[in-house]
Amino acid sequence: MWDVPSQSFVTYGYALGKWRQGGTVVDPIINPGEAFYCQLNTASPLSIPFTGTASTSPTPIPGFTPTTLDYLLGSQTYDPTPGATYNYYDITGYAPVAGVSLFVPDGTAISGTPYSSPLEWNQYEYDGTSWHFGSSTGPVTSEPQILLAEGVWIGPSEVPEPTTMIAGALLLLPFGASILRLLCKTRTA
Amino acid sequence: MKSRPILSLFGLYLSVVCAWGDSYNVNVAPGYNLFANQLTLSSGDLNSVLGGGVVPGGTIL
Numbered sequence: 001m002w003d004v005p006s007q008s009f010v011t012y013g014y015a016l017g018k019w020r021q022g023g024t025v026v027d028p029i030i031n032p033g034e035a036f037y038c039q040l041n042t043a044s045p046l047s048i049p050f051t052g053t054a055s056t057s058p059t060p061i062p063g064f065t066p067t068t069l070d071y072l073l074g075s076q077t078y079d080p081t082p083g084a085t086y087n088y089y090d091i092t093g094y095a096p097v098a099g100v101s102l103f104v105p106d107g108t109a110i111s112g113t114p115y116s117s118p119l120e121w122n123q124y125e126y127d128g129t130s131w132h133f134g135s136s137t138g139p140v141t142s143e144p145q146i147l148l149a150e151g152v153w154i155g156p157s158e159v160p161e162p163t164t165m166i167a168g169a170l171l172l173l174p175f176g177a178s179i180l181r182l183l184c185k186t187r188t189a
Numbered sequence: 190m191k192s193r194p195i196l197s198l199f200g201l202y203l204s205v206v207c208a209w210g211d212s213y214n215v216n217v218a219p220g221y222n223l224f225a226n227q228l229t230l231s232s233g234d235l236n237s238v239l240g241g242g243v244v245p246g247g248t249i250l
């Protein structure tokens with residue numbers, strides 16, 4: 001499961017009749033609208049029933065900041081109509097904002113995040129007016145829709161690479177030097 | 190007057206049935222799967238859904 005504050009995964013393992021996080025016995029709780037990875041170790045696929053109460057409208061995610069943080073989510077609402085689809089509002093409780101992207105698995109092997117393995121994800125980026133497929137320069141497309149129990153990533157459209165951040169910091173060096181020089185001049189005057 | 194407790198019990202039964210009336214199946218393939226929960230699960234939570242031998246040696250992350 002994805003922990004938003006730390007922006008990292010929390011792993012639970014099931015053995016000897018109990019769930020454990022590290023060495024501690026604890027039951028994972030997955031609330032409506034939370035997505036998660038499940039590793040199945042059996043050779044055959046399974047069909048797992050989910051039974052509970054459905055929400056009729058999405059609850060806005062507290063402190064939701066998808067332009068800076070990544071979220072692993074699904075729809076909060078449930079429509080029993082076969083083939084029903086869900087949109088960004090059903091997932092988050094908010095309308096999309098510029099610079100946010102929704103990443104849907106493209107059907108191949110899944111691992112990590114869209115940022116660590118981008119080839120495995122279809123990106124839909126919102127520019128403030130329209131949704132684009134791939135990136136803001138990609139073709140305009142209709143609002144992405146997800147299916148029942150489908151998990152997606154929602155987060156910033158672009159994450160600066162470390163080298164980009166270092167380059168940006170280097171650009172600030174002359175600015176800092178001129179401020180230092182100005183301060184020295186003020187003191188001597 | 191005995192009908193009142195019976196009616197109350199029937200009402201309780203109906204509310205329980207209605208409360209837990211939503212369900213769907215998730216197909217999980219061997220290996221890694223990504224899916225989402227859309228329901229407030231029963232008190233058994235994932236022990237009844239993914240645990241209890243349904244996902245032997247499984248991992249959630």
